[in-house]
Structure formats: C-alpha cells, structure tokens
Amino acid sequence: MRALSGLLRGPVPAVRTAGARWKGMLTVAVDGTCPDVPDSPLHRTHLGKGSNQYAASGYPQICLTTLVACGTRGVIDAASGPRSSGETVYGKRLMRSLHHGMIVLLDRGFATNTFLAAVADAAFLARLSAIRKPPVLARYDDGSFLSRLGAVEVRIIECEITITTTTGRHTGLYRLATNLLDARRYPASDLVRLYHERWEVESAYLEIKKTMLGRRVLRSMTWAGIAQEV
Numbered sequence: 001m002r003a004l005s006g007l008l009r010g011p012v013p014a015v016r017t018a019g020a021r022w023k024g025m026l027t028v029a030v031d032g033t034c035p036d037v038p039d040s041p042l043h044r045t046h047l048g049k050g051s052n053q054y055a056a057s058g059y060p061q062i063c064l065t066t067l068v069a070c071g072t073r074g075v076i077d078a079a080s081g082p083r084s085s086g087e088t089v090y091g092k093r094l095m096r097s098l099h100h101g102m103i104v105l106l107d108r109g110f111a112t113n114t115f116l117a118a119v120a121d122a123a124f125l126a127r128l129s130a131i132r133k134p135p136v137l138a139r140y141d142d143g144s145f146l147s148r149l150g151a152v153e154v155r156i157i158e159c160e161i162t163i164t165t166t167t168g169r170h171t172g173l174y175r176l177a178t179n180l181l182d183a184r185r186y187p188a189s190d191l192v193r194l195y196h197e198r199w200e201v202e203s204a205y206l207e208i209k210k211t212m213l214g215r216r217v218l219r220s221m222t223w224a225g226i227a228q229e230v
Helices: 002-008 041-047 087-097 113-118 188-212 223-229
Strands: 025-033 062-069 075-082 102-106 123-127 145-149 152-165 168-178
Touching: 025 087, 025 188, 041 223, 062 087, 062 188, 075 087, 087 113, 102 188, 113 152, 123 188, 152 188, 168 188
Parallel strands: 025 102, 102 123
Antiparallel strands: 025 062, 062 075, 123 168, 145 152, 152 168
C-alpha cells in the first residue's frame, strides 16, 4: 500500500487549474490532523488517549501531516505516527518532497525557526504567532519590513484579514513571514491574498474525513493495519 501510494501521490494540477501556481511556483501547504483509531488496548498503549480533569475520554488518535497542492487538493506526501511527537516532527519528513519551484503556506504551528530553516530551499509564506516580535531591520515601500527568524532572512507583512463563514465574520490581525525578499516582484498585497489559499489543506482534510471515511473511525486493530489505511 505504501508503494502504491508513492506511485499515485502528487499535485495532479491541470494546466488551467485555478490557484495551482502563483508567479510560476506550485502552491502547496503543510498541515496536520488527528484521525481517530479503534479504542483497543494495543492502540491505547501505543498512542494514549485524550483526558480531562475527570478521566481519559474519546478515541486514541494518530497525528497525520500532509503536503497538499492547494489548486487541486492532491496529496503530494504524508507522514504519520503517535501524537506525542507532534505535527512538526512529521512535517520535517515531508521535506523530501518539497523543492525549489514551490511556495509552501504554513500556519503558525509550523512557523518555528528550525522548521522555517528546514523549508527554506523552497519559498514559504507562514503566519507567525501574536507573541513573536521580529526585529525591524529595514522598511519596504509596500509596508513590509526586513527581519530575521533564527538564521533565515525574512520579510514581515502585517495585515488585517476578515474571514466570512455561515456563522458570521471574524477580523483578525495577521503577521506573515516570507523568504521572498523582493518587494517589487512579490508585493505584500499579493502575498496576503495568496495566504487565503492555505485553507485548501483544511478542505482536503474535510474531504478525507467526511467523504472518504464518512466520519468513521479507522478500523484496523493493528499498528501495521493503521499505517496501511493511512
């Protein structure tokens, strides 16, 4: 099954697929999700369970991290394992499929100095957490500024983004970081619009969980079987 997945996985972008490429680069995103597995003694021992102040609850879960093509929601690569390792650990395994000619969109959970350094061979656009205060080294005409995150030189873009859903509108202040330092070729306003494409990885997970799985728990009672289902 792993060999078959390796044969079939990929971005599968049609030539005219909207959102597949941005300024010549394949638009991709990395994110994680946590599928449920059967509540068996084996899985509880290997994975543990969620808990609150009263008791353990819910199904054991695995951490699944994928690299997804935003234009088609095609899964380019995936890595999974116990949640205790965290999505960034599995995300680093996906670096084998990330290369020059891609721009990867990252949520704030992946915007650590070490992870950004690992993906720096490709272009990246990452949301930073609100508590991070990167230094201002120089100002650009588009309102962005030059900064540094660890060993990586970045441009920081501060913007206000409004998200509209059936439940209403939510406006928040976002701070985005990119290693695309040419403000004329890659204006801040274009990068802000591009970041909206990161949501396609969430839509890909919805398709996997709701359409393919029908919201079912993965069924195998063995760890090898779970890996095969993934």
